Amino acid sequence: MARIQAGIGCSHIPVLGFAHDTDKEQTDYFKPAFDGFNWTRKWMKEEAKPDVIVLVYNDHASAFDMSIIPTFAIGTAEKFNPADEGFGPRPVPVVEGHPDLAWHIAQSLILDEFDMTMIGEMDVDHGLTVPLTMMYGDVEKWPVKVIPLAVNVVTYPPPSGNRCWALGEAIARAVESFPEDLNVQVWGTGGLSHQLQGPRAGLINKEWDNAFLDKLIGDTQELRKVPHIEYLRETGSEGIEMVMWLIMRGALGKSTKALHRHYHVPVSNTALGHIVLEPVDNSVPPSPTLEGNNDAAQAMID
Amino acid sequence: MSKQDIHSYLAEFDDIPGTRVYTAKRARKGYQLNQFAMSLMKEENRKRFKENEEAYLDEWDITPEQRKALLARDYNTLLDLGGNIYFLAKVFSTDGLSFVQAVSTMTGMSVEEYQAMMNAGGRSPVGLRSIKEKN
Numbered sequence A: 001m002a003r004i005q006a007g008i009g010c011s012h013i014p015v016l017g018f019a020h021d022t023d024k025e026q027t028d029y030f031k032p033a034f035d036g037f038n039w040t041r042k043w044m045k046e047e048a049k050p051d052v053i054v055l056v057y058n059d060h061a062s063a064f065d066m067s068i069i070p071t072f073a074i075g076t077a078e079k080f081n082p083a084d085e086g087f088g089p090r091p092v093p094v095v096e097g098h099p100d101l102a103w104h105i106a107q108s109l110i111l112d113e114f115d116m117t118m119i120g121e122m123d124v125d126h127g128l129t130v131p132l133t134m135m136y137g138d139v140e141k142w143p144v145k146v147i148p149l150a151v152n153v154v155t156y157p158p159p160s161g162n163r164c165w166a167l168g169e170a171i172a173r174a175v176e177s178f179p180e181d182l183n184v185q186v187w188g189t190g191g192l193s194h195q196l197q198g199p200r201a202g203l204i205n206k207e208w209d210n211a212f213l214d215k216l217i218g219d220t221q222e223l224r225k226v227p228h229i230e231y232l233r234e235t236g237s238e239g240i241e242m243v244m245w246l247i248m249r250g251a252l253g254k255s256t257k258a259l260h261r262h263y264h265v266p267v268s269n270t271a272l273g274h275i276v277l278e279p280v281d282n283s284v285p286p287s288p289t290l291e292g293n294n295d296a297a298q299a300m301i302d
Numbered sequence B: 001m002s003k004q005d006i007h008s009y010l011a012e013f014d015d016i017p018g019t020r021v022y023t024a025k026r027a028r029k030g031y032q033l034n035q036f037a038m039s040l041m042k043e044e045n046r047k048r049f050k051e052n053e054e055a056y057l058d059e060w061d062i063t064p065e066q067r068k069a070l071l072a073r074d075y076n077t078l079l080d081l082g083g084n085i086y087f088l089a090k091v092f093s094t095d096g097l098s099f100v101q102a103v104s105t106m107t108g109m110s111v112e113e114y115q116a117m118m119n120a121g122g123r124s125p126v127g128l129r130s131i132k133e134k135n
């Protein structure tokens, strides 16, 4: 049986990918940002060793233009190439997918009344590849399979925080019903506070960001109720990406324990946040839907 | 959570100082503008655009205002005309500008001033949360 071993929250700031790719991790400007990942890189390599990551991120007008705006899309391909975001693709390994688990999750989620979009072919941008770099550093090949889960946080309205949390819970139920023994992590990426547009650009809110990190730990569900307008006012127009972290948090079940935490300002225009969480007992509530609770329906998708 | 209708949901966005939330209304207005920007993801298109911006823009069904703002790289106006920052990023990347360089042009600060503000911890939200509440 597959199980969710840990959840990671991490900003996906493009310039960190650039710093890595051009060997600038140890420069004065970037060192404090990268140092916060030393613990995680070691832990990933020596202890956690996940088989698969469900990597929640958003596309930044790379794979999707304005012609299609999926709210929740799951990548079911064998592989995903790093996207050319305007200056050539990042020189990082091709991302290997896990089509069996991806389709299992997609089908399970739909029975659980999350109407997913399935993507059979897609390039992945910095939103997905930067967190991989932060957690694995320099590698010939990513030592893990990745299921991209793209969330619309660009065109309003994005999904609510509550919906994201509930999706995480449904992902946890789906993972648990996958027969193969797999060590799975769920990552939520983006944020923390930043605004890339208009006269208010450059906004950073350390207090709010840290309160957000605090509330990912333990059994509080307060973050489910934070409305979009609060992210916008308090954390800048692009701070809304933090709703994606709630998918990760929801997937960890009732309660979490923090293994590692890091916050640093600034990286380019953005507050860098990073947290590693462990589920206390992996308990998520049963599916509230008829199909999701229905044994016969479950049997058809296994 | 109490239910909120889409009208009051959207109305609140206009109360945030110095911010254009990318609503459906803006997305519809800026559809062609953003699709034009997206075309610059391809090297051959970047090259053609750089060679002759006016001629390249002739191929796109954008408004005269959008065209003018594009040629002037007036990003605040482009946001008003339905541009989205992640799409407009293709334009400033083509110009060889970083996010910090391009974003600073929307703030009325020089790149150096903006960079210094970021290095000092960024712009405080105090006084910039709500126009009505002045907080």
Ligand SMILES: [Fe+2]
Binding pocket: A012, A058, A060, A127, A190, A191, A241
């Ligand atoms: Fe992002």
